[in-house]
Amino acid sequence: MNVGLPGAxxxxxxxxxxxxxxxxxxxxxxxxxxxxxxxxxxVFTQFSIASAIVIGFIFIYQLFSSxxxxxxxxxxxINNDNSLxxxxxxxxxxxxxxxxxxxxxxxxxxxSKKRNVAVIKK
Amino acid sequence: xxxSPSSYLLSxxxxxxxxxQPNTLTTPDSDNAICPVTIIVPAYNEEGxxxxxxxSLLTQSLVAEEIIVIDDGSTDKTADIxxxxxxxxxxxxxxxxxxxxxxxxxxxxxxxxxxxxxxxDTTLQHDALEKxxxxxxxxxxxxxxxxxxxxxxxxxxxxxxxxEYLMAFTFYKEIQSYYEKPLISSGCFSLFRTEYLNQIGGxxxxxxxxxxxxxWTAYQLGKKVRFVPDAIxxxxxxxxxxxxxxxxxxxxxxFIQNVKxxxxxxxxxxxxxxxxxxxxxxxxxxxIFYLTVIPILSVVISPLFLLGYIIDLPMILIPTLVxxxxxxxxxxxxxxxxxxxxxxxxxxxxxxxxxxxxxxxKQPLTTYEKxx
Numbered sequence: 001m002n003v004g005l006p007g008a009x010x011x012x013x014x015x016x017x018x019x020x021x022x023x024x025x026x027x028x029x030x031x032x033x034x035x036x037x038x039x040x041x042x043v044f045t046q047f048s049i050a051s052a053i054v055i056g057f058i059f060i061y062q063l064f065s066s067x068x069x070x071x072x073x074x075x076x077x078i079n080n081d082n083s084l085x086x087x088x089x090x091x092x093x094x095x096x097x098x099x100x101x102x103x104x105x106x107x108x109x110x111x112s113k114k115r116n117v118a119v120i121k122k
Numbered sequence: 123x124x125x126s127p128s129s130y131l132l133s134x135x136x137x138x139x140x141x142x143q144p145n146t147l148t149t150p151d152s153d154n155a156i157c158p159v160t161i162i163v164p165a166y167n168e169e170g171x172x173x174x175x176x177x178s179l180l181t182q183s184l185v186a187e188e189i190i191v192i193d194d195g196s197t198d199k200t201a202d203i204x205x206x207x208x209x210x211x212x213x214x215x216x217x218x219x220x221x222x223x224x225x226x227x228x229x230x231x232x233x234x235x236x237x238x239x240x241x242x243d244t245t246l247q248h249d250a251l252e253k254x255x256x257x258x259x260x261x262x263x264x265x266x267x268x269x270x271x272x273x274x275x276x277x278x279x280x281x282x283x284x285x286e287y288l289m290a291f292t293f294y295k296e297i298q299s300y301y302e303k304p305l306i307s308s309g310c311f312s313l314f315r316t317e318y319l320n321q322i323g324g325x326x327x328x329x330x331x332x333x334x335x336x337x338w339t340a341y342q343l344g345k346k347v348r349f350v351p352d353a354i355x356x357x358x359x360x361x362x363x364x365x366x367x368x369x370x371x372x373x374x375x376x377f378i379q380n381v382k383x384x385x386x387x388x389x390x391x392x393x394x395x396x397x398x399x400x401x402x403x404x405x406x407x408x409x410i411f412y413l414t415v416i417p418i419l420s421v422v423i424s425p426l427f428l429l430g431y432i433i434d435l436p437m438i439l440i441p442t443l444v445x446x447x448x449x450x451x452x453x454x455x456x457x458x459x460x461x462x463x464x465x466x467x468x469x470x471x472x473x474x475x476x477x478x479x480x481x482x483x484k485q486p487l488t489t490y491e492k493x494x
Contacts, residue, residue: 010403060435112390
């Protein structure tokens with residue numbers, strides 16, 4: 001079941017970040033929990049998919065940038081070239097938005113927890 | 123008979139299940155491979171597909187103790203077909219009005235430790251039950267769901283749904299599962315601990331997405347839900363716009379109703395609160411952008427801005443093709459990508475309509491309409 005726009009938006013970015021964390025989390029679990037078995041297959045598959053998606057995005061971005069600049073003479077990047085900073089600009093904006101949204105959620109969760117504790121104490 | 127998933131895993135059949143590679147099929151086990159599972163199949167006028175469903179249940183590698191079809195006031199031959207196939211048919215005094223209602227009616231007839239809920243138009247891979255059952259070995263796990271792939275992939279809408287499922291179950295659901303919070307234990311095919319169903323009063327009627335409600339309730343109670351990608355089911359998806367619209371409308375309203383209902387509760391559940399929030403953002407704000415800003419820019423400045431509709435193509439294409447390739451369906455998936463693009467535009471519009479009705483007009487959807 002999906003609602004709205006599966007694929008697009010900061011949701012996709014969120015899942016990519018979650019995937020990037022997976023290998024580190026898995027190593028941590030393996031080192032700290034004796035019974036934990038490293039889930040190589042799952043982590044490798046998801047990490048490979050996420051890496052391929054990122055490469056795909058870089059390719060699409062380069063393609064679209066050149067199309068826009070050629071046809072519209074639009075300067076859609078910060079610099080007028082395809083250097084790394086210009087490539088990262090839209091990603092940074094999306095990332096900032098995602099961090100802001102997640103921060104609000106975590107803050108709400110924290111306040112909610114504090115309130116519950118206060119109610120229980122009363 | 124395997125009285126528990128643990129005893130099943132310790133048996134030779136269970137060990138072979140644990141050792142087997144993904145996508146390999148197991149041979150149907152011996153005659154005594156019966157597990158304490160009751161399968162319930164809510165059905166309303168399903169004479170066209172119920173026989174396939176029952177046959178796929180009867181040929182499972184792990185045999186359920188009982189199969190119960192809830193004939194929810196059908197006016198066709200649904201009940202007769204089921205009886206002829208040798209399964210139990212129960213009939214509520216009157217049409218219950220929803221799938222959840224029919225499932226709740228059956229709950230009182232279940233005497234086994236586990237309950238498999240499956241839609242009447244959904245067939246299973248022959249080892250699907252076996253794989254779900256094995257995942258129940260952990261005591262805190264109250265629900266297990268599997269991979270969903272449309273049974274028929276012909277029309278534009280079926281093709282769109284096919285891509286959507288391949289993408290979502292290969293990438294999103296796997297990640298949700300890794301972080302131990304699958305967003306939903308799918309309503310079309312899930313195995314439950316019967317005790318849990320009784321504890322929460324069965325499938326709730328308070329939202330249009332009872333599966334989501336049930337899953338989120340489990341997390342708030344500290345229970346676990348598992349996703350088993352190798353357990354595959356094949357539902358029949360809406361084949362035309364009329365039925366697809368009904369289904370998407372029900373899902374969109376159901377999602378909003380669940381967010382409203384559980385908003386305080388899910389704040390206590392890490393990861394779930396994050397995925398629900400980003401999903402809310404994408405479904406509302408990104409949809410507005412998608413349906414207004416891109417068309418305006420494409421008219422005012424240049425049609426090139428229409429490329430915005432495919433800017434996230436890698437996110438869709440790569441997980442879809444990974445799964446499609448492993449199933450030998452690469453070409454089918456590739457040719458279905460445009461259909462998915464159409465489907466998600468419709469999906470966005472329907473979500474925004476649902477959001478407007480639920481939050482602004484205060485007109486919640488309360489009538490369950492079948493999606494196919």
